[in-house]
Amino acid sequence: MRAKFAVLALLCAALPATAAETIQERAAQCTACHGDNGQSQTENIPSLGAQQPGYSLIQLFMFREKLRTFEPMNEIAKDFTDDDLRTFSDYLGTLPKPNPPADAPDAARMQRAQAMTQQFHCNSCHNADFSGRDNIPRIADQREDYLAKTLREYKNNTRQGYDGTMSEVVAPISDDQIADLAYYLAHLPKS
Amino acid sequence: MVSSSALRRGLLASAVFSLFAFDAVAQQPPAPVPATPAAAPAAPALPPGSPLIGRPDNSEAAKLAPVSGPPIATAADKLPTAKLKAPPGFNVEVYASGMANAREIRLSDKGTLFVGSRTVDKVYAVTADKHEVKIVASGLHRPNGVAFHDGTLYIAELSQISKIDNIESQLDNPPKPTVFYTDLPKDEAHGWKFISIGPDNKLYVPVGQPGNNVLHDSAHGQIRRMNLDGTGAEVIALGVRNSVGFDWNPENKQFYFTDNGRDWVSEDVPEDKLNRLTKVGEDFGAPYCYQGNISDPDFGWGHSCSDFTPPAGLLGAHTASLGMRFYTGSMFPKEYKNVIFIARHGSWNRTKKLGGDVVAVTLNKDGTVKSVKPFLTGFIDNNNYLGRPVDVQPMKDGSLLVSDDWNGAVYRVTYGKKVAAH
Numbered sequence: 001m002r003a004k005f006a007v008l009a010l011l012c013a014a015l016p017a018t019a020a021e022t023i024q025e026r027a028a029q030c031t032a033c034h035g036d037n038g039q040s041q042t043e044n045i046p047s048l049g050a051q052q053p054g055y056s057l058i059q060l061f062m063f064r065e066k067l068r069t070f071e072p073m074n075e076i077a078k079d080f081t082d083d084d085l086r087t088f089s090d091y092l093g094t095l096p097k098p099n100p101p102a103d104a105p106d107a108a109r110m111q112r113a114q115a116m117t118q119q120f121h122c123n124s125c126h127n128a129d130f131s132g133r134d135n136i137p138r139i140a141d142q143r144e145d146y147l148a149k150t151l152r153e154y155k156n157n158t159r160q161g162y163d164g165t166m167s168e169v170v171a172p173i174s175d176d177q178i179a180d181l182a183y184y185l186a187h188l189p190k191s
Numbered sequence: 192m193v194s195s196s197a198l199r200r201g202l203l204a205s206a207v208f209s210l211f212a213f214d215a216v217a218q219q220p221p222a223p224v225p226a227t228p229a230a231a232p233a234a235p236a237l238p239p240g241s242p243l244i245g246r247p248d249n250s251e252a253a254k255l256a257p258v259s260g261p262p263i264a265t266a267a268d269k270l271p272t273a274k275l276k277a278p279p280g281f282n283v284e285v286y287a288s289g290m291a292n293a294r295e296i297r298l299s300d301k302g303t304l305f306v307g308s309r310t311v312d313k314v315y316a317v318t319a320d321k322h323e324v325k326i327v328a329s330g331l332h333r334p335n336g337v338a339f340h341d342g343t344l345y346i347a348e349l350s351q352i353s354k355i356d357n358i359e360s361q362l363d364n365p366p367k368p369t370v371f372y373t374d375l376p377k378d379e380a381h382g383w384k385f386i387s388i389g390p391d392n393k394l395y396v397p398v399g400q401p402g403n404n405v406l407h408d409s410a411h412g413q414i415r416r417m418n419l420d421g422t423g424a425e426v427i428a429l430g431v432r433n434s435v436g437f438d439w440n441p442e443n444k445q446f447y448f449t450d451n452g453r454d455w456v457s458e459d460v461p462e463d464k465l466n467r468l469t470k471v472g473e474d475f476g477a478p479y480c481y482q483g484n485i486s487d488p489d490f491g492w493g494h495s496c497s498d499f500t501p502p503a504g505l506l507g508a509h510t511a512s513l514g515m516r517f518y519t520g521s522m523f524p525k526e527y528k529n530v531i532f533i534a535r536h537g538s539w540n541r542t543k544k545l546g547g548d549v550v551a552v553t554l555n556k557d558g559t560v561k562s563v564k565p566f567l568t569g570f571i572d573n574n575n576y577l578g579r580p581v582d583v584q585p586m587k588d589g590s591l592l593v594s595d596d597w598n599g600a601v602y603r604v605t606y607g608k609k610v611a612a613h
Contacts, residue, residue: 054261061262067312082263125256135259160332162310163259164379168402 023091029076030088038095046146047098055137056089058162068159097190098141105187113184116177120169129191135162144186151178251542252455258539260579262310264291264599271577275569277604280524283567286592286603287317289324293594293601295385295514296584297337303359304584304601305337305344306594309383314346316362317601327358327365335435336386338394340419345394347384350375352396352421372421376401376410381433385514385582390444394419397448399433404453404478404489412477414448428468430499432477436514436582441529445469445558447503449512449533452481454540461485463512464502465533467558473500504560509538510546514582514594522589523606527551532566532591534580547571549580549593567593567604
């Protein structure tokens with residue numbers, strides 16, 4: 001199933017964009033993997049709803065320039081113009097915020113992780129409600145698997161980021177703590 | 192080591208600066224006093240390099256975070272050139288645009304401008320005649336620093352230095368840079384570099400502290416110099432927190448460098464410094480003493496600011512004073528002869544933004560700072576950045592180039608009747 005999504009995304013990306021095509025039509029190549037209404041149903045693929053346009057712009061730019069490596073995204077973004085990058089990032093910001101999982105979270109784990117977000121000052125740049133700002137991403141109700149994967153990548157330096165801030169921040173956070181942080185952020189009650 | 196008169200001079204420089212400065216600076220008390228932190232040091236367990244170390248736990252402070260510029264260069268017709276202000280008689284124009292995250296700039300003898308970058312992977316060249324932008328290196332990790340000597344382009348990445356010989360004869364098809372120096376830490380924090388080649392024909396390379404405020408090891412917090420093949424490296428300045436700009440006084444060849452003060456002590460201190468090295472091996476105080484007269488609240492205990500070389504002058508709190516050059520050209524009025532132009536990138540660790548301009552620094556006969564005056568302003572609008580100056584570079588004709596990483600552009604400042612760049 002996932003392979004089919006990827007193929008679909010690549011096919012759509014290969015089609016030339018015509019002036020008549022709306023952004024919704026062009027974004028079909030995004031929703032194929034990232035899901036409808038801003039909510040990803042695919043393992044390790046992030047939800048993009050209500051994402052900060054400044055952050056999406058940086059990521060799309062980095063995919064285009066191969067400063068961030070993920071082959072399907074590098075392929076999709078490779079022929080994007082600067083205006084394309086802006087159009088897509090602005091559009092993603094207009095999609096609905098993602099939802100947390102329906103089941104009630106483990107209260108003790110949530111409490112433990114919430115203390116950690118203060119200890120590590122996650123709330124300083126990402127905002128108290130983790131909605132992000134400017135170039136700093138929304139992480140509230142992001143997929144748990146994607147959050148954990150990303151934090152691990154920052155920790156082992158396989159993802160260096162735009163300005164290196166996250167590499168420093170994650171350095172002292174243990175693997176267990178990463179799991180708890182990802183669980184907490186993914187299960188935040190929708191604001 | 193330091194006479195009290197030297198310290199008084201430092202304070203005097205600070206007072207003079209306040210007189211000439213504008214906006215928020217004018218509201219500061221003229222002579223800073225030793226600071227008391229706004230709150231107890233933050234909870235432990237922040238990483239040693241975290242920019243959030245020392246952040247007091249209150250909601251106004253929580254609003255402040257480092258600001259990264261956009262990854263895409265601003266189109267030439269959207270640049271904020273019309274909003275930039277220089278003193279009467281000066282003109283500002285776009286010299287080159289479309290260079291995402293343009294950082295350190297350096298001219299060759301023939302007038303080719305080389306441009307480094309930090310958040311992207313590229314080094315650019317701008318041709319002398321048509322100002323055409325070419326990418327001369329890519330796939331590099333934070334290639335902020337560029338220098339030029341005898342036909343060779345030197346490039347400083349985060350943790351290595353490389354070069355391309357005869358670069359100007361192969362701008363369209365340059366070979367990959369040849370790495371010749373790798374004995375550098377790999378820390379992301381303050382790891383990007385400004386480089387320059389001195390009148391002694393040596394390459395000068397800073398290694399910042401790996402974080403906001405850390406007891407650094409012997410590989411950090413310093414400026415080194417080395418032969419142009421990377422041999423013979425020696426540390427010439429210690430106690431340097433994060434220098435991203437330096438140059439030599441044309442009158443006596445003394446080495447001057449900017450140094451960024453730490454974050455989170457308070458809104459108004461410590462100020463960034465302009466330092467002067469008079470003897471190899473001098474210690475400029477980080478992390479024990481900031482701005483020459485503030486004992487660090489965390490590490491200053493047991494140390495005295497009088498143990499360290501005082502600054503030649505102060506450049507404003509959190510202003511991020513970066514690239515600097517002495518001006519020896521003849522285009523500008525004579526009061527600009529031998530002034531230091533300094534690009535202040537602008538603050539993030541301050542509620543009301545400060546800096547975000549180019550200042551003209553005049554020295555006293557004894558080499559200390561006499562005055563700091565705004566030269567190119569208008570980059571901050573309603574407490575938001577329209578652009579952020581990173582480096583300055585005088586041209587042979589006496590005009591001044593200014594790089595702006597926020598917009599990926601280089602501006603040219605001229606004096607007198609407007610003439611086209613050539």
